[in-house]
Amino acid sequence: MPALPTSNRIVLASRPTGKPVSENFRREQEAVRDLAEGEVLLQILYLSLDPYMRGRMDDAKSYAKPVEINGVMEGGTVARVLRTRNAFFAPGDIVLSHSGWQSHAISNGSDLRKLDPNQAPLTTALGVLGMTGFTAYAGLRNIGKPKVGETVVVAAASGAVGSAVGQIARIFGARAVGIAGGREKCDYVRDELGFDAAIDHRSRDFATDLAAACSNGIDVYFENVGGDVWSAVYPLLNDFARVPVCGLIAHYNENRPAADGYDQLPAVMRSILRKSLTIRGFIQREFADQRPDFYREAGAWISEGRLKYREDIVEGLENAPDAFIGLLEGRNFGKLIVHVAS
Template sequence: MPGNPVSTRIVLASRPSGKPVVGNFRLEDEPLRDIAEGEVLLQILYLSLDPYMRGRMDEAKSYAKPVEIGGVMEGGTVARVLHSRNAAFNPGDIVLSHSGWQSHAVAHGSDLRKLDPDQAPVKTALGILGMPGFTAYAGLRNIGKPKAGETVVVAAASGAVGSAVGQIARIFGARAIGIAGGREKCDYVRDQLGFDAAIDHRSSNFAAELKAACPDGIDVYFENVGGHVWSAVFPLLNDFARIPVCGLIAHYNEDRSAPGAQDQLPAVMRAILRKSLTIRGFIQREFSDQRADFYREATAWIADGRLKYKEDIIEGLDNAPDAFIGLLDGQNFGKLIVRVAA
């Protein structure tokens, strides 16, 4: 491979205690090795920023290995093939990869999915037609199982996952109630995405407004947040309600060494027993056999206008740490994507 490029990358410099700060990241350059048989050299075009990345910064045991100190921050990417030693890929091909926070990467062809820019904008492979969209689809279809006329409530409703959850719930015939932060996001969820109602969790009357929007209670709650949002939802859960637990962003930055709040477990367990609740955490890859169904159905829903999406584009890899920290505070509006290269 002539002239191995240098990859500009962002690595984990230190593990955060509570909320991440810019100092937990480090920008550095790293020469790339020659590609081996079956591999390709990639130029990263777009990087996805997602809340799950906060968990990868900690050392605690989880469903995936943490990023090592000095290791490249992980993340989904859309990339261009610059050089190939894999017969399935040619220079110029656009692919979905998991190359992380860097400008170039070497990847094995088996880890890539070729994208067709004529079928959909390639950025959608990181959002509505990617992991966030599939997370919404899989969690709602397999755990939420909304029936026509039921009430589905989703937290972080203007985000990449939540916005899809509410729209898919409507496609399934359910009422969709979104919870978001601020008037602009609530207006977007209700007026542009077609939710039946949108409630601002920053309102001083949040719990009462949510109750008023759910006069028949809540049958499905798609959990992305936790915190005071869960506290307002919890009393409204109907018998046999289903709660897909996708994320708990309100708790990701908690200092686990600090004294805990009042233990809510006994009350939750009593409700699980008394109301026959189903609370199930999930990781989207558990349902990977349904991806073909998702691509087919979601593409059709986008084409006929029933599934809409919004992207929040940040320019430049060096701005990724600030953007990610803002994501954890709800500062993004739509699917957060970093444009790494033109």
């Protein structure tokens, strides 16, 4: 039997103050130990990079524990089984796992889901057919609840979650308006994904352009960003509008109050009361029982060409920190994935 491999990994070296920097990460190597009964050794093929990871870098109370200092950065992965002492898995099996930023990992099998490489590209298990796609599906279906003819607006519309939100909204019979940064991303959202309109949040006329695209107001706003985008959206919300809050990427790096000191909360609360708004944060795992529906429906939509996706593949685990920092700055275009091994 071949010798056990050495695992390359990226750990959290220090907690960031504001924006993460390369010094917050450290590359290490660790010898892989022998397997215990029931365990499998995984070789990581692909690693998903997602905005939620920024929150895990802080030592703050949240819906999940933070990554410990000197701990492996967490993340979803697609992996190959190299060795096994678990009767349910065989060498060569391809699995979805949550192994984090490393080249090899050991699992007891409880967190693994077998993938069929012939059914869909492996990377889709981390994107459109994975957590990000399901996040869009679950938030829109359970909280947004768009009706035929309503207007659905989504921020970060060219990203992994936002792009799926708009397309699924159209499948449900609603009108989709996407917000993205820059002409290239807006053209992609409108011309390739089929949104009814795409608005550039970098434009000086952003608020005016958004109001023109939503002349009948906004019935569902899928929140991924916060910040100035939210400020332009919330005056346009119709009575009984629904706001699934999925992410707040504009605020993830904040470590002090806004410079102008303006407190928007009273105005927002008045709108919630006056317009009978529903604003609800969610984590996709709340709706885990709906995953079979999602896999079935999303798989059919992709086959029919109704649900399209774009992936931004970065080569090499060593490039994960810079790619992640770029994700928080909006440098990626599509679902961001690191290709760790062939």
